[in-house]
Amino acid sequence: MSSLNCPPDQTACLSRIAVFAAALVFALVAILPAQAVPARVSVACDNNYPPYCFLDAEGQARGILPDQWAAWSKATGIPVDFRGYSWAEAIRVFEAHGADILDTVFETQERSLKYDFSPPYATIEVPIFIHKSISGIHSAADLKGFRIAVKDGDASIEALAALGIESVDRYPDYEAIIEAATRLDTRIFCVDKPPALYYLYKAGADKDFRIVFTLDSGAFHRAVLKGNTALLDLVEKGFAGIQKETYASIDQAWLGAPISSRADLRFLGLVLGALLLLLVILSALAWALRRRVFKATTDLREKVAQLEESESRNRAFIAALPDPSFTIDREGKVLAFSASDLSGLAGPPSELLGRKFSDLGFPPLVTAAFFESMNKAFDTRRIGVFEYEIALGGKSSVYEGRVAPLSEDRVLLVSRDVTQKREQEERLKRSLAEKEILLKEIHHRVKNNMQVISSLIALQAESFHDPEDMRLLAETQQRIRSMARLHELLYDSPDMASIGAVEYLESLAWELATGYGSAPLEVSGPQDLRLTIDEAVPFGLIANELASNALKYAYPAGSEGEIRITLALDDARVRLAVQDHGRGLPAGIDPETCKSMGFLLVRSLASQLRGSLSFSRAPGLRVELSFPRTR
Numbered sequence: 001m002s003s004l005n006c007p008p009d010q011t012a013c014l015s016r017i018a019v020f021a022a023a024l025v026f027a028l029v030a031i032l033p034a035q036a037v038p039a040r041v042s043v044a045c046d047n048n049y050p051p052y053c054f055l056d057a058e059g060q061a062r063g064i065l066p067d068q069w070a071a072w073s074k075a076t077g078i079p080v081d082f083r084g085y086s087w088a089e090a091i092r093v094f095e096a097h098g099a100d101i102l103d104t105v106f107e108t109q110e111r112s113l114k115y116d117f118s119p120p121y122a123t124i125e126v127p128i129f130i131h132k133s134i135s136g137i138h139s140a141a142d143l144k145g146f147r148i149a150v151k152d153g154d155a156s157i158e159a160l161a162a163l164g165i166e167s168v169d170r171y172p173d174y175e176a177i178i179e180a181a182t183r184l185d186t187r188i189f190c191v192d193k194p195p196a197l198y199y200l201y202k203a204g205a206d207k208d209f210r211i212v213f214t215l216d217s218g219a220f221h222r223a224v225l226k227g228n229t230a231l232l233d234l235v236e237k238g239f240a241g242i243q244k245e246t247y248a249s250i251d252q253a254w255l256g257a258p259i260s261s262r263a264d265l266r267f268l269g270l271v272l273g274a275l276l277l278l279l280v281i282l283s284a285l286a287w288a289l290r291r292r293v294f295k296a297t298t299d300l301r302e303k304v305a306q307l308e309e310s311e312s313r314n315r316a317f318i319a320a321l322p323d324p325s326f327t328i329d330r331e332g333k334v335l336a337f338s339a340s341d342l343s344g345l346a347g348p349p350s351e352l353l354g355r356k357f358s359d360l361g362f363p364p365l366v367t368a369a370f371f372e373s374m375n376k377a378f379d380t381r382r383i384g385v386f387e388y389e390i391a392l393g394g395k396s397s398v399y400e401g402r403v404a405p406l407s408e409d410r411v412l413l414v415s416r417d418v419t420q421k422r423e424q425e426e427r428l429k430r431s432l433a434e435k436e437i438l439l440k441e442i443h444h445r446v447k448n449n450m451q452v453i454s455s456l457i458a459l460q461a462e463s464f465h466d467p468e469d470m471r472l473l474a475e476t477q478q479r480i481r482s483m484a485r486l487h488e489l490l491y492d493s494p495d496m497a498s499i500g501a502v503e504y505l506e507s508l509a510w511e512l513a514t515g516y517g518s519a520p521l522e523v524s525g526p527q528d529l530r531l532t533i534d535e536a537v538p539f540g541l542i543a544n545e546l547a548s549n550a551l552k553y554a555y556p557a558g559s560e561g562e563i564r565i566t567l568a569l570d571d572a573r574v575r576l577a578v579q580d581h582g583r584g585l586p587a588g589i590d591p592e593t594c595k596s597m598g599f600l601l602v603r604s605l606a607s608q609l610r611g612s613l614s615f616s617r618a619p620g621l622r623v624e625l626s627f628p629r630t631r
Contacts (some may be wrong), residue, residue, distance in 0.1 A: 453480055
C-alpha cells in the first residue's frame with residue numbers, strides 16, 4: 001500500500017496511480033473466465049419472403065438474408081447453419097430449441113414475453129389487398145364480415161384480432177396466398193408488401209388487386225429465446241463488423257442498381273431537340289386551339305342570335321294569338337301573360353300577375369282541374385287539357401285550358417273560348433239523334449211493309465191448288481221474311497249501318513226451322529263479325545236459299561239429320577258454309593250450271609258480293625260462300 005503514497009511531486013504521484021490501476025484491471029481480466037463462444041449457430045427464417053429469403057429450383061435458400069449471414073460468418077469466423085422453413089414451422093422449430101436465432105420476425109407484445117429482440121434492421125409495410133371486383137372497403141372497420149387470407153403464424157393475425165377481426169383463413173406461406181388469390185379462392189388478403197408485389201407480378205395478377213390501406217408498419221428483427229442476451233450481443237457485434245461496402249453489394253445483387261443518370265453531349269442534344277420539337281408542337285396546338293376557340297365562339301354567337309330570334313318569334317306568335325296565355329310556376333303563381341283581347345280575362349292584368357291561380361276566384365272544381373292538368377304536364381312532359389265554365393259580362397262561357405310544360409318548374413296555360421264550338425256540337429248531336437230516329441222508323445216501316453207483302457202472298461197462295469205453285473209462293477214468302485228480318489235487326493241495332501252476322505244467321509235459322517217443322521239448325525261463328533247493309537241483303541238471301549235447300553232435300557220426308565251453318569273470317573274474307581250429311585245432289589245436276597231458281601239466285605247474289613261458291617258432294621252436300629270483307 002506504501003507504493004501508493006504520493007511523493008512531494010503530485011504529478012509523479014498521479015502517474016503511479018494510473019499505472020497501478022491499469023495493472024489491476026489487467027489482472028482482473030486475466031483471472032475472470034473467458035465468455036464461451038459457440039462453435040456454430042443455427043438460424044431459422046421464413047423461406048417464402050423474397051427478396052429477403054426464398055428457395056431456388058434446387059431448394060436452396062437464396063436472398064439478402066442468406067448472403068448477410070454468410071458475411072456474418074466470415075466476419076466472426078463462426079459457421080452458420082441457415083435454414084428456411086414455412087413461417088409457422090420456423091417459429092415451431094425455434095421455440096423447440098431446434099434453432100438458435102429466429103430471423104425476419106416482427107416484435108409483438110405476445111412475442112416479447114418469450115423472445116429477446118435485436119434492434120430493427122428493415123421496415124416493412126403490411127397492407128390489405130382486395131380484388132378489383134370489391135368496393136366499399138377503406139378502413140379496418142369495413143373488413144368485418146369478410147374472410148381474410150393470412151400466413152400461418154404471421155404477426156398480422158394478432159394485429160387483426162386487436163381490431164376485432166378474427167375471421168381469417170390461414171395459409172402456409174405468402175406464395176400459397178397469392179396462388180389462391182389468382183384462382184379467386186380468396187379476394188382479400190394481408191401480405192407483407194415486398195413478397196406480395198413479387199408474387200403478384202410473377203403471377204401477372206398485379207392489375208387485378210389493389211392496396212386499400214396499410215394495416216401495420218412493422219420492422220424486421222432477429223430474436224433469441226428469452227434470457228439468451230449473450231448470443232444476441234454476439235450476433236449484433238458480428239453484423240456491426242461487416243463493412244458497409246459488403247451490405248451495399250448484397251443489396252445491389254438482390255434489389256438492383258439505379259440507372260446511371262450521367263448525360264453526355266449527345267444525350268443533351270437529344271433533350272434539346274426534343275424540347276424544341278415539343279415547343280413546336282405546343283405552338284401548333286396553341287394555334288389550333290385558338291382557331292377552335294374562335295370557331296366555337298362564332299358558332300355560339302350564331303346560336304345565341306338564332307335563340308334570340310326564335311324567342312322573339314315565339315313571343316310575337318303568342319302575342320298574335322287571339323287566346324290569352326299565362327306563364328305559371330309549379331306553385332300556381334301567375335308570372336306573365338299575353339293577350340291581344342283583354343275582354344277574355346277574369347280580371348284586370350294588374351290583379352293577375354303575382355297571384356296564385358287558386359286566388360283568382362275560380363270555382364274549386366276549375367282550380368282542381370287546372371292543378372291536375374299542370375301536374376300531368378310536369379310528370380309526362382305532355383300537354384294537359386281541361387275545360388271550365390265561367391260567367392263573364394253576365395254570360396256563361398265554356399273555356400278549354402291547355403297546359404304545356406315550359407321547364408322543370410313552369411308551364412304555359414292557353415285559354416280558348418269554345419262556347420260556340422260546344423253549342424255546335426250539341427246541335428249536331430241533336431240532329432244526329434233525330435236522323436237516327438228517322439232511320440229506325442224507316443227500317444221499321446220497311447219491315448212492316450214486307451210483312452204485309454208476305455201476308456198478301458199467303459192470302460194469294462190460298463187460291464192456288466197446284467203444289468208446285470204453292471211451293472214457289474212459299475219460297476218467295478220466305479225470302480221476303482229474311483229481308484224483313486234484316487230491317488228488324490237494323491231497327492234494334494245501336495249501329496244503324498251494320499248488323500251482327502251470327503245474330504242474323506241465328507234468326508234466319510230459327511224461322512226456317514219453325515217454318516219447316518224441323519229441329520233447330522246449328523249456327524257457329526265469331527260474335528263480333530258485322531256486315532254492312534249492302535253485304536247483309538245478298539248474304540241473308542244466300543243463307544236462306546242454302547239452308548232451305550238442305551231442309552227440303554237433304555233427308556227423306558219424315559226423317560231429320562244434322563244441318564250445320566258455319567261462319568268464319570279468314571285472311572280478311574268472310575266464309576259462310578252450309579253442310580248436311582244427307583242424300584246430296586241428284587246425279588247429273590251440276591250446281592255451277594244448273595238453271596233452277598235457287599241456284600240462279602245464289603250465283604247471282606254471290607257475284608254481287610264479289611265472292612265465289614264452292615260445292616263438295618261427299619258426304620251429303622257442303623256449299624261454301626267466300627267474299628271479301630269491306631269493313
